Amino acid sequence: MLLNNQIFGAPLAGITDKPFRRIIRTFASEVPLYTEMISCHSLVEAHKNCPRNFDRYDDEGNIGTQIFGADAGLMADxxxxxxxxxxxxxxxxxxxxVPKVATRSGAGANLMRDHHxxxxxxxxxxxxxxxxxxxxxRxxxxxxxxxxxxxxxIAADCGVSFAALHGRTRAQLYTGASILPKITDDVKIPIIGNGDIMTSEDVRRVKSLGYVGAMIGRAMLGRPWLLGELSGDTQVPTEIGPIILRHLEYMLEYYGSKTAIPMFRKHVAWYSSGMSNSTNFRVKVNQISDAKELKKEICKFWGCEAVI
Ligand SMILES: Cc1cc2nc3c(=O)[nH]c(=O)nc-3n(C[C@H](O)[C@H](O)[C@H](O)COP(=O)(O)O)c2cc1C
Incomplete structure (x- = not known):
């Protein structure tokens, strides 16, 4: 499962949902992708009440589901x-x-100070x-x-297969530069480097430090082809409009239009970031609640044909 020098798609809560992973997969069929983090409490509870109502991952290939919690029994369940x-x-x-996870529930980053x-x-x-x-x-x-x-x-002694390391401390949150240390021989587990990796040059640098892979997070926003590009599966697409329409279609299918359209606004913002007139475009898009109208505006802005 873990191949050398691999590119990984990071877990991003509120972002790396099934539709986002699906659009990434159209450019990178093999890269390992993480889900958003899932609370062990809510997963186990919801599963008790309605086991049929669950995402399946069989059709998603190389996918890692991330869980968080502070109760070992529930984490195992x-x-x-x-x-x-x-x-x-x-x-x-x-x-x-985030305090709700790390300080109030004793999960997430708290486990870095409670090794037991x-x-x-x-x-x-x-x-x-x-x-x-x-x-x-971290x-x-x-x-x-x-x-x-x-x-x-500890992870190596307990039989963990690999680990990802984000080059910041908990105290830093997402501020300052991510600084990845060199991996030395005393580290007995394969490590994937993470934090501020955006280009193939960054990937090469991480590899030269002894990491077996590079994990990409925020750089994929508005660029679902990036993992495919960095892993050599695809070129940067020349036409973005059809990709955005397809991503929207996946969101509509998965969530239904009432939920999907407000959720898709942030993706529109990332896709249009840095383009001329994007501020006005985003203001307009944020008022749209109809899927057909949204597709029409996307087509107008990116100059593509609507597939309605
Ligand atoms: C919006 C957002 C949501 C995130 N959600 C998660 C998460 O669910 N699980 C996790 O381990 N890390 C999460 N992270 C951290 C990222 O996986 C990654 O470690 C961090 O963004 C640094 O990588 P990057 O510079 O490539 O984005 C999140 C980060 C952001 C910005």
Whole structure:
């Protein structure tokens, strides 16, 4: 599953949903993609009430489902549900810095300062499933506690297959530059580098530091072809309009128009970012609630034919 020098699509809550992954797949059929993070509590609870109502992942190829939580038993249950739903691997979130996750629930980034709990969760999840398990973490809790190597050692000892490392601390959130350390021989687990990676030059730099892969997050926004481009599967497309229409179509199919259209506005903003007259265009789009009208405006702006 983990091939050397691979490009990974990062988990992005509120963004890397099924329609977004589907549009990425049209350009990169093989690259490993993460889901958005999923709460083990809500997953297990919802599954109890309505097991049929769940996303399946079998049709998505190389897909890692990311879970977060602080209860080892529930994390194991969630991992089993996702394995049964066709996930290719399970990822444990050990880096989310938002207070609701890290400080109030003891999950996400909190596991970087509670290695005992981290170990308990990793062991329970690895034992619960037959598919590979990975972790995604940061350099440490803050500048005074840059102890990612200790967590990687625990992960390696517990049978985790690989890990992703974001080159910032929890305290940094998303500010300052992501600085990835060199991977030395004492690190016993394959590591994927993450943070501010946007170009093939960035990918080469990360590889030269000893990482087995590069994980791309925000750089994919408005550029669903980027993973395909960086992995050599596709060229940058010359016509963007049809791609946006297709992405919209996937959203409409999955969510229905009432939910999809407001959700799609942020994608329109990313797709149009930096284009002339994009501010006026976005103001207009933000008032549209009808799918046909939205498609018409997209076609007008990008100069393509509507497929209505
Ligand atoms: C809007 C947003 C949502 C994110 N959601 C998640 C998430 O669900 N799970 C996770 O592990 N990281 C999440 N992250 C962190 C990213 O996966 C990634 O580590 C971070 O953005 C740095 O990579 P980049 O510079 O390539 O974006 C999120 C980041 C952003 C900006």
């Amino acid at each position: 969630a991992a089993r549900i996702l394995q049964d739903s066709g996930a290719a691997w399970i990822d444990i979130n050990m880096g989310c810095p 709990l981290a170990e308990k969760i990793i062991k329970a999840v690895v034992k619960a499933v037959q598919i590979p398990v990975s972790i995604k973490t 350099l440490g809790w803050d500048e005074a506690h840059v102890d990612w190597k200790d967590l990687m050692q």
